[in-house]
Amino acid sequence: MNTPVSTGGPLVELRGVTxxxxxxxxxxxxxxKIYHGEALVIVGPSGTGKSTVLRIVSGLLDPDEGEVLVSGQPLQVNRALAKPVQISMVFQQAALFDSLTVKENVGFLLYEHSKLPREKIAELVRQKLELVGLHPEIAEQMPAELSGGQRKRVSFARAIMEDPGNPDDDPQLLLYDEPTAGLDPIASTVIENLIRQLKDQGSCDSYVVVTHQESTIRHTADRILMIYQGKVRWEGTVPEIDTCQDPYVRQFFDGRTDGPIQ
Known part of the structure; x- marks a missing residue:
């Protein structure tokens, strides 16, 4: 999704979205609100609308009611303007094309829509694979040959791929839907560190992570939003997890069955 850049205010804002x-x-x-330069994590029990928020922010879904603003302008207006904010999404199951090699997956949009020579695209793919900690030789493998952690990294490489001939193609906002789901604790830590590293080294300006895993929350969040029954119930920081006495927060992070969360 391409939307125009603004230097002030939130990068993305949802108002009264249903x-x-x-x-x-x-x-x-x-x-x-999602601000420039921040690391936002959205948490809450399963089925409470966390992933739906990501799909609305990315433009994959339209809200029934409410507004989506990007750089202060309605999403529909932004889509028609020329200077974009690039938003990329990393899906929970990596969403790789099983019939394509890693190289073809990572470079898919460039192969399909750019005028770059295939050799140049292959070189860009190698650079992105190295950036996410994968050896370039993996480029010729099929997704079925990869581990779960490797598939996650390949999906990250695809999300940060940009056309060097188009300065507006560099992703400013990365959306991660349950990026550590199904991974063992060590692989999860690797992915959590990678999420931070990609932002620190400039592969994105801001990111949003949807997760219910506490390690991912603590390792990747600057700001946390808790959603329950379709509403934002709490907003805070990682240190506040341990001091907040909000009953929704305490039940969620303590893993208790008794409390307001059904």
């Missing part, structure tokens, strides 16, 4: 599926309201008047 979304229902099959008559079930998943988001119920959600307000949230």
């Amino acid at each position: 979304k229902s599926f099959n008559g079930q309201r998943v988001l119920d008047g959600v307000d949230l």
Whole structure:
């Protein structure tokens, strides 16, 4: 999704956003802001609308009600303007094309839509693979030959791929949907560190992580939003996790069955 850059205010803002599926309201008047340069983590029990927020921010879904603003302008206006903010998404299951090699997956958009020579795209793929800690030789392998952690990294490499001939193609916002789901604790830590590293080295300006795993929350968050029953119930920082007495926060992070979360 391409949207124009603004130097002031939130990068993305949701105002009163609602979304229902099959008559079930998943988001119920959600307000949230994503700022330039921040690391935001959205948490909450399963089925509370966290991934739906990402899909609305990315433009994959439209809200039933409410507004989505990018750099202060309505999303529909932004799509028509020339100077973009690039938003890329890393899906929970990596979403690689099984019939394509790693090289073809990472360079897919460039192969399909750019005028770059194939040799140049292959070189860019090698650079991105090295950036996410993968050996370039993996480029010729198929997704089925990779471990879960390797597939995650390949999906990261694809998300940060940009066309060097288009200065507006560099992703400013990365969206991660459950990036450590299904990984063992060591592999999770590697991925969590990588999320931070990609931002620190300038591969993105800001990121949003959706997760329910506490290690991922603590390692990747500057600011945390908790969503429950389609509403933002709490906002805070990592240190506040241990001091906050909000009953929703305490039940979620303590893993208790008794409390307001059903």
